[in-house]
Amino acid sequence: MRTKLDACLDSVNQVLLGKEAQVRLALTCLLARGHLLIEDLPGMGKTTLSHALARVLGLSFQRIQFTSDLLPGDILGTSVFDKDSGQFVFHPGPIFAELVLADEINRATPKSQSALLEAMEEGQVTIEGATRPLPEPFFVIATQNPVSSGGTFALPESQLDRFLMRLSLGYPAQAAERALLLGDARRDLLPRMESILDHAELARLQAQVPKVRASDALIDYVLRLVEATRSQPQFAWGLSPRASLALLAAARAWALLAERDYVIPEDVQAVLPSVVGHRLRERADPTGHGGGSLVQWLLREVPAL
Amino acid sequence: MSSLPGIPRIALTWLLVAQVLVIVPHLVHLPLWxxxxxxxxxxxxxxxxxxxxxxxxxxxxxxxxxxxxxGILLSRGTLVGLDAASVLLIATFTLKLLEMRTRRDALVLIFLGFFCVVTAYLFEDGILAALYSLLPVTALLTALVGLQHSGFAERPWPPLRLAGGLVLQAIPLMLLLFVFFPRMGPLWSLPMPSDKGVTGLSDSMEPADIAELSRSSALAFRASFEGEVPARGQLYWRALTLERFDGRRWSQSSYADVPVAPQWSKAGESLDYSIIMQPSGKRWLYVLDVGEMAQDSGRMMNDFRWQRLRPVDRPLLYQVRSWPEAAREASAEPPGLRQALQLPEQGDPRSHAWAAELKAKYPQSDALVAAVLQHFNREPYVYTLRPQPLGRDSIDEFLFDTRRGFCAHYAGAMTFVLRAAGIPARVVAGYQGGELNPNGNYIQVRQFDAHAWVEYWQPGRGWRSIDPTFQVAPERIEQGLEEALSAEDGFLDDQPFSPLRYRELAWLNQLRMSWENLNYGWQRWVLGYQGEQQLKLLQNWFGSLDWQRLAIALVGTGALVIGLLALWLLKPWQQRPDPQRQAFRKFERLLARHDVRREAGEGARSFALRAARQLPEQAEQIETFARCFEQQRYAGGPASRDALRQALSDLRRALPWRLSR
Structure with missing residues (x-):
């Protein structure tokens, strides 16, 4: 089973070159049943990553390009009158896929954004009075572009909190970029990818995540981390209990990916930047972008043992 | 954070403000440059x-x-001594600004500032000075707080608020320490800056001396009586006696320094009072005749004066019981009596002749003394602070030519005449009278109350005091110097701003009296709260107590408080024993000796990896221990102290032996 996970990673890494850490984190996020926010410049491989993940995990994939005139109905779907049967027939929107890529989520109006975010939180959508469950599993990978913010609606902190992780891909290393330039086009590679896991296997893996052992000593470490964000003066506000749950879940998934059935502090540290980075702000700069230096402080100063 | 963190703008601003506040009280004695x-x-x-x-x-x-x-050498003439040293201190305090690069430098400057605040007390310890010093202390604390802020902090008030809060929080602790902390005697005595400034009585008297002194309105001491305050005319505060005369100058005889208490017997009513003396730089104390006080306050010398072992260089409180009607050395002839008959070999022939004439006329001492006093009363003598300078035979010239002078002239001349007539006599120097402060029911004696009078000895009756000045200017004794000089505008005319000059303004006088009263309370209860007084108060509260017990109690209470705080903060009863953690700590200590130290945020596995990289020969043992630790601590493996201990001792054996790095 775990070898299959490694095969998944390998497969994605062949498409998205030189981003092993980010790919691993993205897979961690999906295993922990979390949604992922990828923040980077255009053309860094955000779409390729999501598409490749959908392929190897055997998930149906839909992409929604968020624009300022996107309406909630465009995401969720609408009922259309069918002349033949004389009835309204529901036409499901792109949200009814197992892996949804919400591209440039910050370009849409808050109304459309919240339609997506509610669906993420509830696992179901209610349209015209009828509640319709979303497929299982259901992942959202949202992307946003941190530059050229004109005419965008930045996600508020409360909605950032719904994403388990925030990742940034970053420029590829030179060797990776050379391989990229010499190799085939990514668009051609993607359809050739084979699905490695089926739904049942994925569900089993996801069910294993909560069973990964987190000892008292490890829980103490998580508590120390959370407590530090709540008591130290440089933090504008502390982490919520949802954040500490997310941190533990991500650490468990990371440990599972590392083929361990128990969590060690290094697992927590590995996922800490992407899990809490978007949930923290510096006191000196509460409207700023995020807590990169705060996370580094946590990693350095909070006793791990 | 760089290794040389700079000084934030706010801290610099507050530091400059604090510096001004620290330096201001020193300005009185600092050179202008x-x-x-x-x-x-x-x-x-x-x-x-x-x-x-x-x-x-x-x-x-x-x-x-x-x-x-x-500059200091030019303006002070020396680089040693308290005055020059304090200028030097302030100068370094100022110049340190120019090499203040890092936070550490700023810290040094701030601590120096606290020290400068303390040195200001050497020059002024009144209530205003004490209250004022809260300002520089708060400003220094603010600078200290500001130093911890980020360089981007913009608003100057938050550090001030915090520092103010700190000062307020410190007040209860300060009061506690004030009441309980034992006052230790000084380890050494500093030559006080006031040595030249304080005009006190000197140990010799050349009539020109006291003319200077009389015009100073500086406070000499305050006396508060337990009962009725005696009439002004009875308040002759003895400081010392002057027995040797060389024709111009009266000075103490060497015999007066013999610390043998003279014989005297109590008679009549006693007076109880306490005195708060201003620093005089001299050793003698002021008492009414004949004074009695606790042994540790001072000793009675052989001329009835009281003297301390050390000069009085800070305000001093002492209790005295006096017996004004006591007979002094009445029963036997005092051993040093011939000192009281000493006269220069030659000079002043007219006075000698007059004395011989008087002696022939009045064989009885009392009658002779009365005749001399009457002479002063009847003849046209003038009491003035601006006498004419006298020539070689100063007594003759004063008695028969100029007839203008002040107490020193009269006392000196009378003593001379009595001695010439064979009656043992001496000049007593001290203070006379004082001003009653009705608000506080105490007497303030100022330097212009300095006075000299005469005492003479008779067999069977002992020493008796007489005041020739009283015969010339009774108002000097009954109402004070001011009245005596009303005809002459000499009173405080060199001190135009002294409030004492404006006594006719009732409200101003009232204000002055209240202010004096406040200061008296400060002196009496704050500055004077040490030694005996402290012990007495504490004894009132806790029964019998001495310094040893107080010190033990103080140390014990301190230890108890700190211990309780430590218990409360550390909560050792909540700490469960953690053998894995202990073993890991040993592992860390062992590796630290080989220069591999764990960072706080480093987990066991990453630390072990790093250690294995640094100590490749022992990598196996290090990894074994780390794996064992991880198994027990995180993987839910069976907790086995022995396994850890075994892995640790394997590692210890593998490592070269080292006690420390």
């Missing part, structure tokens, strides 16, 4: 902060130091 020095240094430092100027290099700093030293 110190202001220029501070302005220059502060301006320079601000320009450095704005990056418009550089830090001075070594040559410039050395030059500045030399310049300051030369």
């Amino acid at each position: 110190m202001i220029a020095l501070w302005l220059g240094a502060a301006g320079w430092r601000v320009q450095i902060f704005r990056m418009r100027a550089r830090y001075p290099n070594g040559w410039a700093k050395g030059g500045l130091v030399l310049l300051v030293l030369a």
Whole structure:
């Protein structure tokens, strides 16, 4: 089973070159049943990553390009009158896929954004009075572009909190970029990818995540981390209990990916930047972008043992 | 954070404010160029902060130091002594600004500032000075707080608020320490800066001396009586006696320093009072005749004066019981009596002749004394603070030619005449009278109340005091110097701002009296709260107590408080024993000896990996221990102390032996 996970990673890494850490984190996020926010410049491989993940995990994939005139109905779907049967027939929107890529989520109006975010939180959508469950599993990978913010609606902190992780891909290393330039086009590679896991296997893996052992000593470490964000003066506000749950879940998934059935502090540290980075702000700069230096402080100063 | 963190703008601002506040009380005794020095240094430092100027290099700093030293030498004449040293201290406090690069330098400057605040008390310890010193202390604390802020902090008030809060929180602790902390005697006695400033009685009297003194309105001491305050005319505060006369100058005889208490017997009513004496730089104390006090306050010398072992260099409180009607050395002839008959070999023939004439006329001592007093009363003598200078035969000239003078002239002349007539006599120097403060029911004696009078000895009756000045200017004794000089505008005319000059303004006088009263309370209860008084108060509260017990109690209470705080903070009962953690700590200590130290945020596995990289020969043992630890601590493996211990001792054996790095 775990070898299959490694095969998944390998497969994605062949498409998205030189981003092993980010790919691993993205897979961690999906295993922990979390949604992922990828923040980077255009053309860094955000779409390729999501598409490749959908392929190897055997998930149906839909992409929604968020624009300022996107309406909630465009995401969720609408009922259309069918002349033949004389009835309204529901036409499901792109949200009814197992892996949804919400591209440039910050370009849409808050109304459309919240339609997506509610669906993420509830696992179901209610349209015209009828509640319709979303497929299982259901992942959202949202992307946003941190530059050229004109005419965008930045996600508020409360909605950032719904994403388990925030990742940034970053420029590829030179060797990776050379391989990229010499190799085939990514668009051609993607359809050739084979699905490695089926739904049942994925569900089993996801069910294993909560069973990964987190000892008292490890829980103490998580508590120390959370407590530090709540008591130290440089933090504008502390982490919520949802954040500490997310941190533990991500650490468990990371440990599972590392083929361990128990969590060690290094697992927590590995996922800490992407899990809490978007949930923290510096006191000196509460409207700023995020807590990169705060996370580094946590990693350095909070006793791990 | 860089290794040399700079000084935030707010801290610099507050530091400059604090410096001004610290220096201001020193301005009274600082040379004026110190202001220029501070302005220059502060301006320079601000320009450095704005990056418009550089830090001075070594040559410039050395030059500045030399310049300051030369300035002190020029304005003070010396580099040693308290006065010059305090100027030097303030100068360094100022110049340190120019080499204040890092936070550490700023800390040094702030602590120096606290020290400067304390040194100001050497010069002024009144209630205003004490209240004022809260300002520089708060400003220094604010600078200290500001130093911890980020360089981007903009608003100057939050540190001030915090520092103010700290000062307020410190007040209960301060009161506690004030009440309980034992006052230790000084380890050494500093020559007080007031040595030349305080005009006190000197141990010799040349009539020109006291003319200077009489015009100073500085406080000499305060006395508060337990019962009725005696009439002004009875308040003759003895300080010392002058027995030796060389024709111009009266001085103490060497015999007076013999610490043998003279014989005397109590008679009549006693007076109880306490005195708060201002620093005089001299050893003697002021008492009414014949005084009695606790042994540790001082000793009675052989001429009935009271003296301490050390000069009085800070305010001193002592309790006295006096017996005004006591007979002094009445039963037997005092051993040093011939001192009281000593006269110069030659000079003053007219006075000698007059004395011989009187002696022939009045064989009885009392009658002779009465005749001399009457002479002063009847003849046209004038009491003045501006006597004419006297020539070689000063007594003759005063008695028969000028007839103008003040107490020292009269006392000196009378003693001379009595001695010439064979009656043992001496001049007593001290203070007379004082001003009653009706608000506080105590008497303030100022330097212009300094006085000299005469005492003479008779067999069977002992020493008796008489005051020839009373015969000439009774108002001097009954109402004070001011009345005596009403005809002459000599009173305090060199002190136009002294409130004592404006006594006719009732409200001002009232204000002055209240202020004096406040100051008296400060002296009595705050500055005077030490030694005996402290012990007495504590004994009132806790029963019998001595210094040892107090010290033990103090140390015990301190230890108890700190212990309780430590218990409360550390909560050892909540800490469960953690053998894995203990073993890991040993592992860390072992590796630390080999220069591999764990960072706080480093987990066991990453630390072990790093250690294995640094100590490749022992990598296997290190990894074994780490794996064992991880298994037990995180993987839910069976907790086995022995396994850890075994892995640890394997590692210890594998490592070369080292006690420390």
